Amino acid sequence: MRIKKCILMFLVVSITLIGCTQIGMKEYTKNIFALDTYITLTAYGRRNTPKILEKAAQRIEEIENRMSTEIDTSDVALINKNAGISPVEIHDDTFYVIERALWYCNMSDGAFDITIYPIVKLWDINGDNPRVPEKEEIQEVLALVDYTKVILDREKKTVFLSAPNMGIDLGAIAKGYAADEVVRILEEGGIEHGILNLGGNISVIGNKPDGTLWNIGIRDPREEETGSQYLAIAKISDCSIVSSGDYERYIKDIYEKTGIRYHHIFDPKTGYPADSGLIGTSVISKRSIDADALSTCLFVMGQERGLDFLKNVEGSSGICIDSAKKIYISSGMDDVLEITSEEYRLEK
Ligand code: AMP
Numbered sequence: 444m445r446i447k448k449c450i451l452m453f454l455v456v457s458i459t460l461i462g463c464t465q466i467g468m469k470e471y472t473k474n475i476f477a478l479d480t481y482i483t484l485t486a487y488g489r490r491n492t493p494k495i496l497e498k499a500a501q502r503i504e505e506i507e508n509r510m511s512t513e514i515d516t517s518d519v520a521l522i523n524k525n526a527g528i529s530p531v532e533i534h535d536d537t538f539y540v541i542e543r544a545l546w547y548c549n550m551s552d553g554a555f556d557i558t559i560y561p562i563v564k565l566w567d568i569n570g571d572n573p574r575v576p577e578k579e580e581i582q583e584v585l586a587l588v589d590y591t592k593v594i595l596d597r598e599k600k601t602v603f604l605s606a607p608n609m610g611i612d613l614g615a616i617a618k619g620y621a622a623d624e625v626v627r628i629l630e631e632g633g634i635e636h637g638i639l640n641l642g643g644n645i646s647v648i649g650n651k652p653d654g655t656l657w658n659i660g661i662r663d664p665r666e667e668e669t670g671s672q673y674l675a676i677a678k679i680s681d682c683s684i685v686s687s688g689d690y691e692r693y694i695k696d697i698y699e700k701t702g703i704r705y706h707h708i709f710d711p712k713t714g715y716p717a718d719s720g721l722i723g724t725s726v727i728s729k730r731s732i733d734a735d736a737l738s739t740c741l742f743v744m745g746q747e748r749g750l751d752f753l754k755n756v757e758g759s760s761g762i763c764i765d766s767a768k769k770i771y772i773s774s775g776m777d778d779v780l781e782i783t784s785e786e787y788r789l790e791k
């Protein structure tokens with residue numbers, strides 16, 4: 444009888460404890476604007492979660508202060524100011540991102556090129572005075588785009604742009620790095636479930652709190668035509684999915700008048716917005732820095748070259764959407780992706 448009572452007591456206590464654990468876990472959200480985009484960090488945890496989210500937000504701001512081209516004192520701005528003059532000693536964070544970015548520049552044979560900055564400035568798609576430059580201007584500025592002229596010194600942690608007027612732009616990779624850092628901080632704080640949205644770059648921690656996979660909508664690049672916000676759902680856990688597309692930033696008034704979309708992802712071989720036939724790409728990788736760089740690579744390379752290239756990068760899978768609304772996927776994507784829009788067709 445006593446043993447039975449003990450077992451009963453044990454069960455009651457255990458059930459109460461499990462109940463408390465779940466009651467104790469709440470959803471906390473933090474919104475910030477940084478890295479030129481709206482960021483939402485959501486974590487499921489206990490009362491200390493807001494503090495952890497605050498620490499993560501500060502880390503994003505720190506990364507922005509080191510990597511933004513627009514902040515005068517950032518590592519990137521100092522590297523650009525000293526182009527053709529002298530090497531600049533920079534923080535480990537920035538050095539790490541530049542080193543990883545250069546790996547992608549090399550591997551993609553220059554489809555990805557962080558020295559694209561002079562072209563980015565010339566078109567000013569993201570800025571106040573976007574315009575279509577003259578061919579001659581583009582040719583002149585294009586001579587400055589060459590990632591092989593970025594000289595790293597690993598010992599001294601310096602970066603040198605070897606020709607005057609060159610410049611680097613980490614816009615295609617820095618958000619991915621920031622997302623990885625947020626995941627690290629949240630996990631170190633004991634968070635087991637969370638979802639981060641850095642302007643469409645999504646990273647998830649674990650599964651959803653109920654144990655099922657996260658359902659991440661992939662934006663329909665032609666939302667204004669089709670009327671649907673998403674074209675597919677990716678079912679994922681513990682990884683990142685990042686998208687690139689011609690719909691994110693483009694010169695709107697020219698598009699409305701002519702139907703031509705001058706967008707923000709450039710082909711470093713031509714100096715014009717990439718014209719590979721794709722309107723959107725998404726990549727899933729363990730780490731967001733890779734998914735971010737790769738989605739931009741795929742967009743410039745086009746579906747055939749891009750998906751072939753993806754085979755070099757273990758653990759990453761990709762989606763390419765072309766202007767005929769056909770979807771191409773790499774191996775590894777079959778089980779993850781559910782196409783929800785009838786406007787799009789999966790090509791096998
Ligand atoms: P994402 O949205 O990640 O595809 O990155 C686009 C941003 O990266 C642009 O706004 C530019 O700042 C920069 N960028 C544009 N074209 C390239 C390119 N070919 N390689 C690397 N960065 C680029």
Ligand code: MG
Nearest residue numbers: 615735736739
């Ligand atoms: Mg990118």
